[in-house]
Amino acid sequence: MKRRNIPALGYALMGLLQQKPASGYDLRKTFSSTSLRSYSDSPGAIYPALSRLEKQDLIRGQIEEGKGLRRRQIFRLTPKGLAELKNWVVSPVTRDDLIWNLGQVLLRFAFSEQAVGPAASIELLKSVQHALREHLPALQHELKLMKPVATISGRLAFESGIRQYECLLAWTRHAISTFEKERKEGSS
Amino acid sequence: MKRRNIPALGYALMGLLQQKPASGYDLRKTFSSTSLRSYSDSPGAIYPALSRLEKQDLIRGQIEEGKGLRRRQIFRLTPKGLAELKNWVVSPVTRDDLIWNLGQVLLRFAFSEQAVGPAASIELLKSVQHALREHLPALQHELKLMKPVATISGRLAFESGIRQYECLLAWTRHAISTFEKERKEGSS
DNA sequence: TATGACATGTAATCTGTTACATGATTAG
DNA sequence: CTAATCATGTAACAGATTACATGTCATA
Numbered sequence: 001m002k003r004r005n006i007p008a009l010g011y012a013l014m015g016l017l018q019q020k021p022a023s024g025y026d027l028r029k030t031f032s033s034t035s036l037r038s039y040s041d042s043p044g045a046i047y048p049a050l051s052r053l054e055k056q057d058l059i060r061g062q063i064e065e066g067k068g069l070r071r072r073q074i075f076r077l078t079p080k081g082l083a084e085l086k087n088w089v090v091s092p093v094t095r096d097d098l099i100w101n102l103g104q105v106l107l108r109f110a111f112s113e114q115a116v117g118p119a120a121s122i123e124l125l126k127s128v129q130h131a132l133r134e135h136l137p138a139l140q141h142e143l144k145l146m147k148p149v150a151t152i153s154g155r156l157a158f159e160s161g162i163r164q165y166e167c168l169l170a171w172t173r174h175a176i177s178t179f180e181k182e183r184k185e186g187s188s
Numbered sequence: 189m190k191r192r193n194i195p196a197l198g199y200a201l202m203g204l205l206q207q208k209p210a211s212g213y214d215l216r217k218t219f220s221s222t223s224l225r226s227y228s229d230s231p232g233a234i235y236p237a238l239s240r241l242e243k244q245d246l247i248r249g250q251i252e253e254g255k256g257l258r259r260r261q262i263f264r265l266t267p268k269g270l271a272e273l274k275n276w277v278v279s280p281v282t283r284d285d286l287i288w289n290l291g292q293v294l295l296r297f298a299f300s301e302q303a304v305g306p307a308a309s310i311e312l313l314k315s316v317q318h319a320l321r322e323h324l325p326a327l328q329h330e331l332k333l334m335k336p337v338a339t340i341s342g343r344l345a346f347e348s349g350i351r352q353y354e355c356l357l358a359w360t361r362h363a364i365s366t367f368e369k370e371r372k373e374g375s376s
Numbered sequence: 377t378a379t380g381a382c383a384t385g386t387a388a389t390c391t392g393t394t395a396c397a398t399g400a401t402t403a404g
Numbered sequence: 405c406t407a408a409t410c411a412t413g414t415a416a417c418a419g420a421t422t423a424c425a426t427g428t429c430a431t432a
Contacts, residue, residue: 007419025383035349038288045420047385052419071428072383100226110345121341152370153309156363157298160356161223167355168348175344182340195391213411233392235413240391260411 006058006084008104009049012039014077014085015111017059021076024050038103050075058084086116093127095135098165122179125172132169139165194246194272196292197237200227202265202273203299205247209264212238226291238263246272274304281315283323286353310367313360320357327353 006014016027016036024047032041040046053059058081061073077085089108097105105128112121139162147155194202204215204224212235220229228234241247246269249261265273277296285293293316300309327350335343 009419023383024385028383035287035346040420042421043383043385044387044422048419099223106345106348110339110342113339113341118340151298151301152306152367153301153363154298156359156366157294158223160294160359160363163355163359164352167351171344171348171351175341175348178344179340197391211411212413216411228392230393231411231413232394232415236391 006053006056006088007049008101008107009039009045010053010058011085011088011104012036012107013046013049013053014058014081015107015115017075017077018082018085018111018115021074023064023072023074025072027075036107053081057081082115085111089116090120090123093124093131095131098128098131098135102168118179118183122176125176125179129169129172132165132172136162136165136169194241194244194276195237196289196295197227197233198241198246199273199276199292200224200295201234201237201241202246202269203295203303205263205265206270206273206299206303209262211252211260211262213260215263224295227295241269245269270303273299277303278308278311281312281319283319286316286319286323290356306367306371310364313364313367317357317360320353320360324350324353324357 012031013027016022016030022030024043027050028041028043028046031037031039031046050059050061054061054075057078059075060078061075064072064074089112093105105124109121109124109128112124139158143155143158143162146158150158200219201215204210204218210218212231215238216229216231216234219225219227219234238247238249242249242263245266247263248266249263252260252262277300281293293312297309297312297316300312327346331343331346331350334346338346
């Protein structure tokens with residue numbers, strides 16, 4: 001049995017369904033009205049994605065009876081789906097994740113608190129910090145090497161990438177301290 | 189005649205070819221050894237993309253004769269291709285570009301200096317600033333609205349997006365001043 | 377009765393990924 | 405002779421976009 005990997009859209013859908021069961025139409029509306037819209041809000045993407053998840057037994061849809069209007073199908077996470085979601089959220093962040101899937105990492109973080117708990121959120125942030133502290137020096141080194149060769153705009157574009165990562169690192173510190181402050185206030 | 193739009197990979201290829209004619213293999217190596225690797229470095233993407241560009245008369249390949257080894261095809265930009273590239277580079281940056289195609293905007297900037305000239309680079313930076321100054325307040329407003337509803341991690345993830353844009357804005361200022369400094373030094 | 381919002385889906389097309397195939401040349 | 409590297413490609417498949425199709429209900 002081949003383990004097909006789920007695309008980002010699938011996880012985004014599962015994350016939303018974990019928060020609250022919903023129909024395809026609901027999900028689509030949520031997508032287009034929030035910053036999740038980057039994961040596509042077209043029916044041609046969402047409905048097939050839902051079918052795939054259902055085929056993999058990660059979500060289950062149940063047709064809403066009566067209630068006027070056309071039949072709607074309400075989807076909810078299965079236990080297997082919840083396990084898969086949690087697994088995705090807590091898996092450690094690699095350098096490749098920073099380079100190619102930063103958006104997904106942020107998505108994982110956004111869902112982490114509800115799906116797994118605040119401790120997992122902090123773990124994830126620390127994992128991001130770890131990956132960044134490996135990645136940033138390598139980038140800075142690359143910048144030094146390219147300095148004589150490239151154009152000014154080429155160099156500046158590269159620098160912009162470095163700055164984004166530095167900014168992300170600063171954010172992780174802010175985020176960790178926010179969580180820890182909250183924890184103290186919660187326990188007082 | 190339908191105007192098919194060129195995917196990011198196509199522009200990345202054209203940008204490199206503008207700097208220097210090259211074979212598919214050369215391009216692939218450049219891709220995988222630089223931060224362009226995010227635009228795919230697999231032959232199954234690059235060779236078909238090159239054929240498409242050639243069919244559209246944006247690049248032209250010419251087979252290198254003799255020289256041992258297997259035949260290689262050296263591609264170079266056509267005048268039409270150069271015009272298309274320039275057009276892509278200088279087109280104004282929209283809010284949607286910030287949200288969905290930030291990577292492409294940076295790519296455009298990286299190529300801008302060689303393909304069009306430093307004045308275009310500065311224009312592009314100003315266009316980014318303009319889009320950011322429209323976009324950032326809207327995001328900050330959205331954050332206020334979501335504050336009571338969302339989880340901490342959800343809110344923090346959103347804040348991270350805002351910070352990335354703020355960081356980008358700071359970078360544009362840095363980049364513009366770098367260009368202007370260079371111009372003074374160049375003319376002295 | 378017509379239109380528009382709700383709600384779900386399909387079909388054509390495009391592009392990318394993975395994995396493989398092909399061939400020539402050089403190094404051990 | 406074998407493996408590695410150079411160099412180019414193809415085939416099968418997955419997933420996304422666009423555009424369209426379908427059907428129900430409310431309201432004007």
